[in-house]
Amino acid sequence: MELWQVPLSFSRLRMFPFFDLAHYVASVLALKEQRGVVEVSVRSPLACWFSAMLYCFGGSVLSSLMLGEPPVAFLAKTINILLASSVWYLVFYCPEDIFCRCFSFLPLRLLVAGMKEVTRTWKITDGIAHADTVYKDACLIMVAVGWARGAGGGLISNFEQLVRGVWKPETNELLQMSYPVKVTLIGAVLFTLQRRQYLPIAKHNLVFLYTIFLVVFKVKMMLTRCATSPFAPIKAAVCQMFFGSGKAPSKVKGESATSSNGSSVCDQPSEQHHEGAKKKQAKKTE
Numbered sequence: 293m294e295l296w297q298v299p300l301s302f303s304r305l306r307m308f309p310f311f312d313l314a315h316y317v318a319s320v321l322a323l324k325e326q327r328g329v330v331e332v333s334v335r336s337p338l339a340c341w342f343s344a345m346l347y348c349f350g351g352s353v354l355s356s357l358m359l360g361e362p363p364v365a366f367l368a369k370t371i372n373i374l375l376a377s378s379v380w381y382l383v384f385y386c387p388e389d390i391f392c393r394c395f396s397f398l399p400l401r402l403l404v405a406g407m408k409e410v411t412r413t414w415k416i417t418d419g420i421a422h423a424d425t426v427y428k429d430a431c432l433i434m435v436a437v438g439w440a441r442g443a444g445g446g447l448i449s450n451f452e453q454l455v456r457g458v459w460k461p462e463t464n465e466l467l468q469m470s471y472p473v474k475v476t477l478i479g480a481v482l483f484t485l486q487r488r489q490y491l492p493i494a495k496h497n498l499v500f501l502y503t504i505f506l507v508v509f510k511v512k513m514m515l516t517r518c519a520t521s522p523f524a525p526i527k528a529a530v531c532q533m534f535f536g537s538g539k540a541p542s543k544v545k546g547e548s549a550t551s552s553n554g555s556s557v558c559d560q561p562s563e564q565h566h567e568g569a570k571k572k573q574a575k576k577t578e
Contacts, residue, residue, distance in 0.1 A: 316375060348445075355422070410503055447473065482502065
């Protein structure tokens, strides 16, 4: 096979069963690492299972809701549900935690993480293609659905936390966007531009290059144990250019200001009045 045929052959890869299995393993392992999930698995296995399914199929649920389709459509894929459920059971209930110990081996963990990133590309492109069939040539909808399909597990994390009895609105991905959600949004924009023929590159070449980027940076972040997004310098420059310096607005003068003795400015007049009343009472007693 010649070198120029590699991207074309790569774009024809089938995700089921190996890549989908890697996606399920990585997703459920990430769920188990969340605080309090092990306790939930003992107290309520059904809630734990539902959380795992949202981690594995969150993109399908969210994209279906956005397109006005049944959010339970993913349950029709019986084989996928059984495969993901088997992974969930092994991760949480395998004797001596043997399954998780096997995937704590770094090379195997890197392999699973890389294969999961491959599935992300396919989810983005499938979401964009699906949105284009429902809303023809609607670029914003194509971007939104591709983003939801590729990063749905992160975008509905607050709902998944509610299933486990946790409510943390400050962890909303729109407020604090994680690296997977950011890179999925960029991918959704790129593949939408390519589909609308605004980007002069063949789809299989873009799929190959984008997937290589995902896998390389994911492996690098895991090896270096660095959670810093590679887009951080670009984000800082853009925010400073278009949205100000990024500094928090200064407080209004007089608001929450304190005097040197620790009392607030608003309390000073009342204290002075109290001291004056004491002096007058002292004069009267004299």
